[in-house]
Amino acid sequence: MSNLNDALEVTADGVHAVRLAEPAGAEHLGASLYELQPGEEMVFHYHVQREELLIVLEGRLSLRTATGWEELREGEVVAFPRGEHGAHGYRNDGDEPVRVLMISEMDGPNISVYPDTNQIGVFDAGQRAQRRFGALFNVADAVADYGGLGRAKIVPPAPGRHRVVIIARHGRRVGPRHCYVIVARQRPGSGGDRAARGASYVALTGRKALRKSVIASRTRWSRTRSQWSRPGKSRSLEP
Numbered sequence: 001m002s003n004l005n006d007a008l009e010v011t012a013d014g015v016h017a018v019r020l021a022e023p024a025g026a027e028h029l030g031a032s033l034y035e036l037q038p039g040e041e042m043v044f045h046y047h048v049q050r051e052e053l054l055i056v057l058e059g060r061l062s063l064r065t066a067t068g069w070e071e072l073r074e075g076e077v078v079a080f081p082r083g084e085h086g087a088h089g090y091r092n093d094g095d096e097p098v099r100v101l102m103i104s105e106m107d108g109p110n111i112s113v114y115p116d117t118n119q120i121g122v123f124d125a126g127q128r129a130q131r132r133f134g135a136l137f138n139v140a141d142a143v144a145d146y147g148g149l150g151r152a153k154i155v156p157p158a159p160g161r162h163r164v165v166i167i168a169r170h171g172r173r174v175g176p177r178h179c180y181v182i183v184a185r186q187r188p189g190s191g192g193d194r195a196a197r198g199a200s201y202v203a204l205t206g207r208k209a210l211r212k213s214v215i216a217s218r219t220r221w222s223r224t225r226s227q228w229s230r231p232g233k234s235r236s237l238e239p
Helices: none
Strands: 016-019 029-036 041-047 052-058 061-065 068-072 076-080 088-091 098-105 110-114 119-123 134-138 164-166 172-174 179-185 200-206 212-217
Touching: 029 041, 052 088
Parallel strands: none
Antiparallel strands: 016 029, 029 098, 041 088, 041 110, 052 076, 052 098, 061 068, 061 088, 076 164, 110 119, 119 134, 172 179, 179 200, 200 212
């Protein structure tokens, strides 16, 4: 069992976070709530075989992709596909903390690519408790190419096919490639526990594994309609 309001801990990236998916019993999904203080950031990177989804729960977030920087407002959602098209980093450029929910596949082995430093990180298992090996490598120090490609170079970031979505209240669906995300809001006065009435629900369902993880939050979403950017183009959002 886990809760969005659990105590924050400092991660290896130096930011405060709550790990949500593994304590909740998820086997193939990862979910972490990050609280970024002003000036804190997540390093620019992508995963070779791991899709990710970002949801801004509170505040405004500066997002970096291969096409540059853009601002995300509270309630907005961005999907990062596997590979170089999903390269991303983000930063809190404001004066108040920003709360971000990150959701990802947790399959292993994992390869993370860091284009700014020409490094790759590798670990052998998705679940942290099952990992036996992990290391960060400088690609420039490679003793040789591998796989018969004739070169030892990382694939540079490419313009993303991600969509920027303003989260909806009533059963809207956003479409990352490898899982479904359904956002719904229970109407006040409807059945169920009184404390849960009016709460927002984010349901995650894998396309292949048919597994589902549901996260409940009383966060007030700032928009009521779903808005999509065109695939293949990054959309800047005005304050």
